[in-house]
Amino acid sequence: MTFLSIVLPVYKVQGYLRQCLDSLLSQSFTDFEVVAVDDRSPDYSGAILAEYAARDPRVRVVTAPENLGLGRARNLGLEHATGEYVWFVDSDDWLSEGSLAAVAARLRATGADLLIVGWDRVHWDGRVQTGTANKTLAEAPEVFSVEDWPRVLNILHVAWNKVVRREFLLRLGFVFEAGWYEDVSFSFPVMLAVPRISTLPRTCVHYRQRRTGAITRTRGDRHFEVFDHWEHALALAAKYASPGDEVRGLLFRRMIWHFLRVLRHDARVPPESRARFFGRMTEMYRKHLPPTGYPMPGRAEGLRYRMVGSGSYHSMRALDFTVRQVRRGKRLARSAAGLLKRRARQVAGHLYYQVNLRLPVDENLALYAAYWYRGVSCNPAAIAAKAAELAPHLRPVWVVGPTRAAALPPGTDHVVAGTLPYYRALARARYLVNNVNWPNRMVKRRGTTHVMTHHGTPLKRMGADQADHPAGARDTDFRRQMRRADRWDYSVTANAHTTIAWESAYPCSYETLEVGYPRNDRLATATAADSAAARERLGVPAGRRVVLYLPTHREWLPPERHVLDVERLAASLGPDTTLLVREHYFSAGTPIPLADGSAVDVSGYPVVEDLYLAADVLLTDYSSAMFDYAVLDRPIVIYAPDWPVYRELRGVYFDLLAEPPGAVATAYPELVDTLQSGAYADEASTALRQAFRERFCYLDDGHAAERVVRHVFLRENR
Numbered sequence: 001m002t003f004l005s006i007v008l009p010v011y012k013v014q015g016y017l018r019q020c021l022d023s024l025l026s027q028s029f030t031d032f033e034v035v036a037v038d039d040r041s042p043d044y045s046g047a048i049l050a051e052y053a054a055r056d057p058r059v060r061v062v063t064a065p066e067n068l069g070l071g072r073a074r075n076l077g078l079e080h081a082t083g084e085y086v087w088f089v090d091s092d093d094w095l096s097e098g099s100l101a102a103v104a105a106r107l108r109a110t111g112a113d114l115l116i117v118g119w120d121r122v123h124w125d126g127r128v129q130t131g132t133a134n135k136t137l138a139e140a141p142e143v144f145s146v147e148d149w150p151r152v153l154n155i156l157h158v159a160w161n162k163v164v165r166r167e168f169l170l171r172l173g174f175v176f177e178a179g180w181y182e183d184v185s186f187s188f189p190v191m192l193a194v195p196r197i198s199t200l201p202r203t204c205v206h207y208r209q210r211r212t213g214a215i216t217r218t219r220g221d222r223h224f225e226v227f228d229h230w231e232h233a234l235a236l237a238a239k240y241a242s243p244g245d246e247v248r249g250l251l252f253r254r255m256i257w258h259f260l261r262v263l264r265h266d267a268r269v270p271p272e273s274r275a276r277f278f279g280r281m282t283e284m285y286r287k288h289l290p291p292t293g294y295p296m297p298g299r300a301e302g303l304r305y306r307m308v309g310s311g312s313y314h315s316m317r318a319l320d321f322t323v324r325q326v327r328r329g330k331r332l333a334r335s336a337a338g339l340l341k342r343r344a345r346q347v348a349g350h351l352y353y354q355v356n357l358r359l360p361v362d363e364n365l366a367l368y369a370a371y372w373y374r375g376v377s378c379n380p381a382a383i384a385a386k387a388a389e390l391a392p393h394l395r396p397v398w399v400v401g402p403t404r405a406a407a408l409p410p411g412t413d414h415v416v417a418g419t420l421p422y423y424r425a426l427a428r429a430r431y432l433v434n435n436v437n438w439p440n441r442m443v444k445r446r447g448t449t450h451v452m453t454h455h456g457t458p459l460k461r462m463g464a465d466q467a468d469h470p471a472g473a474r475d476t477d478f479r480r481q482m483r484r485a486d487r488w489d490y491s492v493t494a495n496a497h498t499t500i501a502w503e504s505a506y507p508c509s510y511e512t513l514e515v516g517y518p519r520n521d522r523l524a525t526a527t528a529a530d531s532a533a534a535r536e537r538l539g540v541p542a543g544r545r546v547v548l549y550l551p552t553h554r555e556w557l558p559p560e561r562h563v564l565d566v567e568r569l570a571a572s573l574g575p576d577t578t579l580l581v582r583e584h585y586f587s588a589g590t591p592i593p594l595a596d597g598s599a600v601d602v603s604g605y606p607v608v609e610d611l612y613l614a615a616d617v618l619l620t621d622y623s624s625a626m627f628d629y630a631v632l633d634r635p636i637v638i639y640a641p642d643w644p645v646y647r648e649l650r651g652v653y654f655d656l657l658a659e660p661p662g663a664v665a666t667a668y669p670e671l672v673d674t675l676q677s678g679a680y681a682d683e684a685s686t687a688l689r690q691a692f693r694e695r696f697c698y699l700d701d702g703h704a705a706e707r708v709v710r711h712v713f714l715r716e717n718r
Contacts, residue, residue, distance in 0.1 A: 001082065001083065001084055002082050004033075004085050005032070005033050005083030006089050007077030007078060008034055008036045008037065009037045009070055009077060010037060010039060010045050010049060011067070011070070011073070013043075014048065015502070015505070015507075016094075017048050020089070020091050020094045022094075024089075024095060025056055025058065027098070027099070032100060033060060035080050035081050036060065037061075037064060037074070037076050043500075044500050045091075060080065068178075069179070070176075071179065072176065074088050074176045075176055084167075085165055086164055086169065087160075088160055092208050093205055094205075094206050095204060095205060099202075102204065103163055103204065106198060110143050112143060112165075112198035113168050113194040114168075114191065115163040115197075116152070116162055116198075116200070117137075117162075118133055118137055118161075118202050119161055119203060119206070120132055120203050122467075123209040124211040124467070125211075125482070126478050133156065134201045134203065135201075136154070140198075140199045144196075144198075145194070146192050146241070150247050153250045153251055159176070159183050159186055162190070174189065174190055174193075177228075179229070180215050180222050181225055181226040184233050185229040185236065188237060192241040192247070212508065212509060218268070219269070220270065223262055223277070224277065226262055230258070248294075249293060252288055256284075256285060260304060263281065264320065282308055282310075282311040286309070289309070300319065303319065307319070350441065356424045359427070361430050364394055364395050365394070365429045366395065367425050367426065367431065368381075368398050368433045368434070369433075370435050371436060372436055373417045374401065376409060376412060377519075377606065378435045379455065379517060379518045380434060380453055382519045383453065383518050383709060386708075390706065390710065390713070396413065398413070399426075431448070433453065435452075435455040437487075442487070444487040450487050451488075451708070452485070452510070453708075454492060454493070454498075454502075456627065456628075458497075458624065459626075459653060460646075462502075464478050464506070464507060465501075491511070494514075495697070496514065497696060499512050499514050513707070513712075515704050515708060515711075516699030516703075520631045520697075520704065523628065523632050523700070525702040530613055531614065533613075534610040534611075534614040535613075538602070538605075541578075543576075546577070546617070547578070547579050547580070547615065547618075549569075549579060549581050549619045549620070550618065550619075550620045550623045550625040551584060552584055552622045564668075564671075565668075569599075569672070573676070578599075579599035580615065582608070582611060583603040584623070612629050612632060613632075615629075617634065617635045617636070617637060618635070619637045622646055627696050627697070630693050635663075635689070636662040636680075636689060637671070637675065638657075638663070638664045639666075640664060659691070661688060661692035661693075662680055662685045662688050
C-alpha cells in the first residue's frame with residue numbers, strides 16, 4: 001500500500017499550480033501519490049495537470065463531473081486515494097523541502113492517527129510569518145488525545161495542516177461538507193474523535209496569503225455558511241466523542257473567536273448584513289454556551305465576547321470604532337512630517353491635476369506611453385498605429401520625457417512629463433495605454449480604460465513573484481506595485497504561459513487579453529524585402545552574416561561588468577560576420593568596450609524590430625527578446641554561463657536550459673564553436689526552436705494589435 005496520498009483539489013490556480021506540484025515531486029521521500037482533482041477549472045490548470053501526469057506516474061488526475069467546490073472536490077479525491085494516510089493540500093500552497101520525509105518519519109515513530117504539521121504564512125508582498133504555530137506544536141505531548149491536551153483546539157482549524165489515517169476517515173464516514181468554511185466541520189470532529197494525535201513542529205506548508213481569490217477577501221452573504229458548519233461540527237463532536245468540561249469550554253471559545261474574526265474583517269460580511277450576522281452569533285452563543293462556562297479572554301477581546309452574549313451589537317461597533325481611531329491617530333502622527341515634505345515638492349502639478357480630474361473625461365483622447373516615457377515604441381506603438389486605422393475618431397497623444405521629445409517621429413502629438421499639459425492629459429484621457437505602470441499618484445477615474453501591454457514574455461519572475469527573490473527586484477514595495485496594477489482594466493498577454501505567470505505576479509482584477517503581442521505583428525508579416533531594407537538602414541554590407549547580441553540586465557552586477565567580451569567574440573567570428581550589440585535599457589549610458597570596426601553598438605537605435613529583421617542569428621542569455629525573435633523562425637543561441645546564479649537570484653518561470661529555443665552554450669569556447677561551426681542551425685537546434693515557437697508564438701499571426709483595438713476601443717467581441 002502507498003504510504004501517503006496527497007489529495008490536491010484544483011480550481012483557478014494556474015499561477016501557483018506548478019510551484020505546488022514541483023514542491024511535491026522534488027521531495028526526497030517518494031512513497032506517495034498525488035490525486036489531483038480538476039474541479040472543472042476554467043483556466044489552464046487542467047493542461048498543467050495533464051502535463052505533470054504525463055511525465056510522472058505518481059500524479060493521477062481525477063476530473064470532476066461538474067464544479068463541486070473545495071469540500072466535495074476533496075471528497076472525490078479521497079474516494080480515489082489508496083494511501084495509508086491522506087493529506088489534503090491546497091493547490092496554491094507548496095511544501096517545504098524535506099517535509100514529506102519528516103512527516104513519514106513522525107507517523108512511523110508515533111503510530112498516530114492524526115498528525116498536525118507546522119506552517120508559515122507567505123504573504124503576496126513578500127512578508128513571511130515564520131513558524132506560525134511551531135512553538136505550540138513543540139509543547140504538545142508526543143502522542144495525545146484532545147482530552148489529554150485541549151490546547152490543540154486553538155491551532156488553526158484547516159485541513160491542509162493535518163495528515164489523517166485514511167482508514168479512520170472511511171470507518172467513521174468523515175467527509176467535507178459543501179460550502180465555505182468546510183474545514184470547520186471536518187477539523188474539529190476529526191480531532192475530537194481520533195485516539196492518537198501527534199505534532200510535527202517544523203514548517204511543512206508554505207501557506208500562501210493571496211491578494212485576491214481567497215474567501216477571506218470575498219464579500220458576500222455566503223459568510224453566513226460558517227454557522228451551519230459550526231452546528232455540524234458540534235453535532236459530530238457530540239456523536240463521536242464525549243468532551244469534558246474543559247474541552248467544551250475551549251471549543252465554545254474557539255467558535256466565538258471564529259465568528260468575531262469573520263465579522264470584523266472588513267472584506268467579508270457586507271455592511272448591510274453585519275447586524276444580522278451578529279444576531280446569528282448571539283443565537284449560537286446562547287444555544288451552545290456550556291453549563292460550566294468557558295475561559296473568558298482578557299481585556300477588549302473578553303468585552304467583545306460578553307457583548308456577543310448580550311446581543312449588544314451597537315456597543316461592539318462603538319468599541320471597534322474607538323480602537324480603530326486610536327490606532328489611526330498614531331499612524332497619522334508618524335507619517336505627517338514625511339507627507340508634508342512630499343506635498344511641498346509636487347504641489348503645483350498635483351493641484352493642477354486635481355482640478356482637471358473634476359473636468360469631464362475626453363472621450364476621444366487616447367494617451368500612450370512606453371518604457372517610462374522613452375518614446376514611441378513597443379506594444380503601445382503597434383496599438384496606436386492600428387487604432388489610427390480602425391478607430392480614427394480617437395486622438396492619440398504620447399507622453400515623453402523632457403530629453404526624448406526631439407527624437408519623436410515628425411508630427412507626433414505629445415506632452416512632456418511633468419508639465420501642465422501632461423497633468424491635463426493624464427487626468428482627462430479616456431484610454432491610457434502603457435507597457436509599464438503609470439505614476440503612483442495617478443488616479444483611476446470612473447469611465448476610463450487602462451490597458452497594460454507589458455513589454456516581454458516573462459522568463460524571470462516579476463511582480464509579487466519577486467518576493468522570494470529580492471536580489472533581483474528593483475522595487476520591493478509590492479503593495480505599491482499591486483495598487484498600480486489595480487488600475488488595469490486589461491492585461492495584454494502573448495500566450496498561455498504569460499497569462500499564467502501574470503496571475504501570480506499581479507493578482508488583481510483585470511481582464512486578460514490573450515491575443516499575441518502587438519509589437520510582433522510586424523515580425524509575423526515580415527518579408528525578405530523588409531529584412532533587406534532593415535540591413536540597409538543599419539549600413540550592413542551585403543553578404544555579411546549578422547549576429548545580434550541582446551543580453552539581459554543583472555541587478556546584482558555593477559553596470560560596467562559585462563558577462564561576454566563582445567570585442568573578443570567579434571574577432572573570433574571573423575570579417576564575414578557583423579556583430580550588433582544592444583545593451584539592456586537599464587544599462588543605457590554604460591560604454592561598451594569596442595575597438596573600431598570590431599562590432600556595432602546599436603544600443604541607441606530606436607526601433608528594435610529593425611535589428612531583429614536585420615539579424616541572421618540572435619545571441620542572448622535570458623532576455624525576453626528570444627520570444628519576439630522566435631516569431632521570425634530564425635536561429636537563436638543561448639549563452640548561459642551563469643544560469644544557476646541567475647535562476648537562484650532572479651527566479652524564473654521555467655528551466656530555459658531544459659526548454660531552450662535553440663543551441664545552448666554555457667562556456668565561452670562552446671559559444672565560439674557553436675557560432676563558427678553553424679551548429680546553431682542544425683537539425684537538433686531547429687527542432688528545439690520549433691517546440692519553443694509552438695509554446696510561445698502560436699498567437700503571433702500579425703493581427704494582435706487589431707484584436708486589442710477591436711476589443712478595447714471598438715468594443716467588439718465582448
